[in-house]
Amino acid sequence: MTTNSALDTHKTTWRDYLDLCKLRVVLLMLITAYVGMALASPTLVPWHATVFGLLGIGLLACSAAAVNHLVDRRIDAIMGRTKYRPLPTGRVSVKKAIIFAIILGILGFLTLVIWVNLLTAWLTLLTLVGYAGIYTMYLKRATSQNIVIGGLAGAMPPLLGWTAVTGHLDFNAWLLVLIIFVWTPPHFWALAIFRHEEYSKVEIPMLTTTHGLKYTRNSVLIYTFALLFVSLIPYFIGMSGMLYLVGASVLGIIFIVYAFILRFSSDLRWGMKTFRYSIIYLFLLFIILLVDHYLLFGVH
Numbered sequence: 001m002t003t004n005s006a007l008d009t010h011k012t013t014w015r016d017y018l019d020l021c022k023l024r025v026v027l028l029m030l031i032t033a034y035v036g037m038a039l040a041s042p043t044l045v046p047w048h049a050t051v052f053g054l055l056g057i058g059l060l061a062c063s064a065a066a067v068n069h070l071v072d073r074r075i076d077a078i079m080g081r082t083k084y085r086p087l088p089t090g091r092v093s094v095k096k097a098i099i100f101a102i103i104l105g106i107l108g109f110l111t112l113v114i115w116v117n118l119l120t121a122w123l124t125l126l127t128l129v130g131y132a133g134i135y136t137m138y139l140k141r142a143t144s145q146n147i148v149i150g151g152l153a154g155a156m157p158p159l160l161g162w163t164a165v166t167g168h169l170d171f172n173a174w175l176l177v178l179i180i181f182v183w184t185p186p187h188f189w190a191l192a193i194f195r196h197e198e199y200s201k202v203e204i205p206m207l208t209t210t211h212g213l214k215y216t217r218n219s220v221l222i223y224t225f226a227l228l229f230v231s232l233i234p235y236f237i238g239m240s241g242m243l244y245l246v247g248a249s250v251l252g253i254i255f256i257v258y259a260f261i262l263r264f265s266s267d268l269r270w271g272m273k274t275f276r277y278s279i280i281y282l283f284l285l286f287i288i289l290l291v292d293h294y295l296l297f298g299v300h
Contacts, residue, residue: 012091012096016092017086019086020062020065020092020101021066023062025061026058026062028279028282029057029061029154029157030061031283031286032158032176032180032282032286033053033057033157033160034054034161034290035286035287036157036160036162037049037050037161037164038161038293039158039162039176039239039289039293040166040173041165045165049116049165052112053160053161053164056108056109056112056116056120057108057120057124059104059105059107060104060112060128061128062104063102063104063105063108064131064132066101068131068136069085069087070097070098071132071136071137073085073088076088078201078202079198079202108124109124109125112124112164116164120160123160127160130153130156131150131154134150136150140204141204141205142205144207144209145207147188147206151180151181154180155177155178155179155180155184158176158177158180159173159174162176172234175237175239179230180282182227183227183278183282185220186220186278187275187282188275189208189223190220190259190274191275193216193268194271195271196209196216207219217263218263220263221259221262228249231285232252234248235248240289240292241292243288243296244288244289244292247288247292251281251288252281254281255278261274
């Protein structure tokens with residue numbers, strides 16, 4: 001932690017603000033949002049939906065990330081993987097972070113209202129409130145099932161992309177949400193296994209601290225099986241074709257293998273390896289879904 005005088009004299013740079021946005025997380029969200037747009041479009045996604053839809057969703061996602069930094073700044077200062085973030089180090093003051101989050105939120109919401117549609121604007125705003133407010137401020141500190149319940153907010157981008165193009169809700173869009181919703185617990189719990197000692201220090205009721213490592217490992221394994229099943233539904237309802245079926249099956253089986261090794265290995269580093277693979281899994285799954293869509297329906 002830095003002293004107050006250091007906080008006052010530090011000159012905040014644009015890179016510090018970018019760090020508040022969690023750009024890697026937001027980028028993955030935008031990829032899934034674009035896939036939602038593509039699957040909702042009988043032709044190529046209209047340029048205005050792509051540009052303004054992704055811009056508005058991205059700005060609100062960055063706003064939510066900044067709020068997350070604000071709420072968790074004391075916890076972040078204790079944990080090894082987060083102690084160098086802008087707020088714990090004093091590179092950005094609380095006041096600046098609040099103003100930054102508000103500006104991003106307003107710009108994102110207005111972008112969606114003016115150039116996309118009201119449904120997408122309000123759904124994206126509700127997603128921000130769900131993640132930054134309900135999950136970060138309450139659920140994260142209230143229950144060991146925080147990531148399961150709060151995961152819905154993080155799973156919404158494909159639906160937001162879908163509504164940005166169509167202006168209405170659809171079952172297929174909710175199916176994309178379901179895939180990310182089921183993916184979130186094994187993704188995050190794998191990291192929690194690797195970082196379990198740090199979570200115990202900050203007294204966050206993560207599953208690893210409330211139920212132990214063995215229970216968490218079992219839960220990761222169970223969810224990877226559930227994820228494989230859910231990820232194959234798009235093929236069986238005619239939403240995707242053979243390329244997606246093969247790709248989703250291979251990616252899902254590999255995820256299960258990682259979860260099996262994590263379950264029976266005493267090496268906690270497998271938690272990080274599984275966490276990293278889970279990111280690759282989701283990225284490739286949605287890319288394959290996108291390519292399969294263009295091949296299956298001959299979109300042009």
